[in-house]
Amino acid sequence: MSSLFESLKDSLRGSVLKDEPMAAHTSWRVGGPADLFILPADRQDVLTALRLLKAAQCPWLPVGSGSNLLVRDGGIRGAVLNLSNLRQLQFLANGLVVAEAGLPVTRLIRLCVEKGLQGLEALAGIPGSLGGAVAMNAGAGGQEMSEVVTEVVLATATGEIRRPGGDLQFAYRRCELPPQSLLVEVSLSMTTADPQELQRIYRERIAHRRQAHAVGGANAGSVFKNPAGVQAWKLIDQAGLRGATVGGAKVSERHTNFIVNTGKARATDILSLIERIKETVRASQGVDLEPEVKIIGSDELPARDERI
């Protein structure tokens, strides 16, 4: 597999890292190494990487800003593709916005608000990349990505494909992407509105987040989805878990649906705390909580000669 590393390095204009600690790429600051961490320079590089990975039968997955990810301590066998170099953004006529998937959502929303384009201002302050926001159907304050995504471009080992947004079957914090594909471009349909009113909402949302999310440590936002008709934080609070800890992982005192890395947490601490929350809430309130965060990777790091 070192020949795969060499051919990726020789063929791509972007960078390829080996044994890259995922803790450096997740907002929880935990996670073992990815065998390969690929940062394509552009869309052509993405296609080249996918073709080489397919030829080598190497598994891969896209990771954006890692703000909704729990990577296990054994890390990721195979390759991670990170599109943070893909940040092109175009404002076209009639409120159409076309952006590459590595664009930070905070930047996208700030520029839309400045231009008087309405549709995502309630999401102001959500961390992450545009690709991650679409994949997760990120939402806040009554708005969701699904409401503005009209078309996406997906990269596959055989080329790019264009799909209408409706094909993604958006639902609460999820969507369906074709297997072995990743988002490289997103088209958004925004409506025009009074920029001053948008600025007011934007500032209000940022201020709200600063206050509600000041949890004092690395985190991944809401850990659990809200079950129908009830808020997950309330169930966790009522189960008496405010401030509960496992190792370096702690249920936030300020926002009980957040788990904070108090400094030295390992992924296994966070996973154990997630299990404890699920069991306690099920036992005390009869509700099954489903994680909103994506949990990926292996528990154990295999011996070096068994790794890619």
Ligand SMILES: Cc1cc2nc3c(=O)[nH]c(=O)nc-3n(C[C@H](O)[C@H](O)[C@H](O)COP(=O)(O)OP(=O)(O)OC[C@H]3O[C@@H](n4cnc5c(N)ncnc54)[C@H](O)[C@@H]3O)c2cc1C
């Ligand atoms: C403090 C804080 C507050 C948050 N508040 C909110 C909130 O209010 N609402 C909300 O919805 N979320 C919230 N989140 C969660 C998170 O910010 C969003 O889910 C965000 O959209 C994830 O983007 P990302 O780039 O970090 O994705 P990642 O965490 O890197 O990945 C998430 C998923 O998307 C997939 N993915 C990433 N990029 C691509 C791509 N190019 N193509 C295909 N799949 C891809 C990954 O494989 C993974 O399955 C919050 C997180 C934090 C830390």
